[in-house]
Amino acid sequence: MEPVRLLHTSDVHLGGGFPTPDGGAHRDDCLCPLLALEATVATDRPDVVIVAGDLFDHQRVDDDLVDEVLHRLAVLHPVCVLLNGNHDLHDGRSLYGAAGRPGLVFLDGSAGSLAALDDAPVAVWGRAMDDHHRGFRPLVGVPERPDDDRWWVVVGHGHHEPDLAGGHRSSPIAPDDIAATAADYVALGHWHVRTDVSVGDVTAWYSGAPHGYGASGSFNRVGLDAGGAAVAPVDAVLPAEGCRR
Template sequence: MISFLHTADWQIGRVFSQFEPDDAAALFEVRFAAVERLASIATDRGVDAILVAGDVFDAQTVADKTIRRLFNAMQGFAGAWVLIPGNHDSALAESVWSRARRLEAIPANVVVCLEPKPLVIAGKFTLLPAPLTQRHTYADLTEWFGTAATDDGLPRIGLAHGCVQGILPGDIDSTNPIAAGRAQGAGLTYLALGDWHGTKRVDDRTWYAGTPESDRFKANDSGQALLVSIESLALAPVVVAVPTGKFRWRQVEQQMAVDSDVDGLVQTLDSAGGDDVLQVRLSGTCSIAGHRKLTAALDAARARARAVVWDSAALGLEPTEEDIQALHADGFVGEALQELRAAQDGATPELARDAILALARILDAHGPRSGAGT
């Protein structure tokens, strides 16, 4: 039997600029740890190889230190690692791969496929790689799989990075195309793909592995690698998803209208733990008292979770009578509060909302007082 791990889209060196610096640093570091986990899994499962279907690095310009650290992270598996360039780290004349070679950072058990030619891996299977030699192509680089002669009787495994036409959503079918049915048409036992960051089955013999460490807020079944077992050329491979990710990326989109919406979101924030990366987007309206609850819950969640991205630009404030009474905002202060509330429907709603909050803080700081006689 033949077995290997299929992984892709490590994006080593990615800079998470939308996060606070300490959170960005943690998200940067955890991608090295994901590679270490892959090595450990491969060793524990006794696989023949690890296939990496492109975008090993996030950019051509990653630091030399990052290149060295990546290959050091792979030391836990002594078997064959097979890597191809993707669109982020394509095999240009001068690339991250040429730098890695000059640094002599690539271990002897790591095969970097920079050319489309068959390779026998571990004496167990013939690999047909389709490395990207530029960031975007409009020709199918896997087309040669169908004409490649391999008379060794070994299983034929394809390794590519791109978009299988007709199966991915939206405008993804644009560059680096891969024909649907390529595995069957080229006589492949398995086609290992990268580019789509979630685990996705295309057909019995064609899979996207996804990134081993989630890196976006889409619910796309990421944070995994695929354990592929081949018992016979006549049978479809057995493919099992193996969890590899540490952080859970979750997106919460909430339309606020009533107090129960505030309470529900507070519960969500209270449930956040150290491995959560949250993105919260709010719209609608809430009271000043509700906003205070949310702010307190947000502050507590930011102290517990790995990261929280908070977007309340579309959330307006509707001070209730209870808010106004609690603030003792009578007289011209009350009138000003009402004017600010109305101004949220104007050209600068966020400015008006922030002014309401600032006014509320001032009134809180000064305690009960009337605005009528001042």
């Protein structure tokens, strides 16, 4: 298979505003993390961009901001794969009604959506979250690895829980769930800290939030080739003093 390069992000939380490490502020209409993503795409030239949930901070984000964000992601070139998260549930108040447009692949199925991308030899699966509760299992119900010449990428938004029996958190993801995907890469969201949760042969990461968590944020750069998945951070460069626009 042709090698491919992914750029994986999650927990962008647009519409929520957030402080900077040195006391500045990003406003509610801030696009700084998205501008950082665009800058990274321009230099890194990935084949696929993946947003693994919580692109938006809440479901009351202004329509114009939602439209601008979806438009900018749609025209990124490469294709952008979107999964929603618990902050931007795909339910009756979903913000993703306008996500069906060229350049975007929104994984909208509450039982999972499988998509074979047009412009890259990649098949991707993810399960849209319509309710964030203990019974929602982001990585349960993953289909068999497609039997064709494509890299197999699974996307999920939820809480990694090594001891499922002893836990209580919503949308749990067990190590066995990750292993069972048999994926070349599992792109996770929900944790704001970049974290490796790989199991055996299955490479799985939380990308972390681009605005960081007490430190500067990053995106996850993933190369898939015959040697497997090579994962590295790439800095998300946001203005330290807060919003510029």
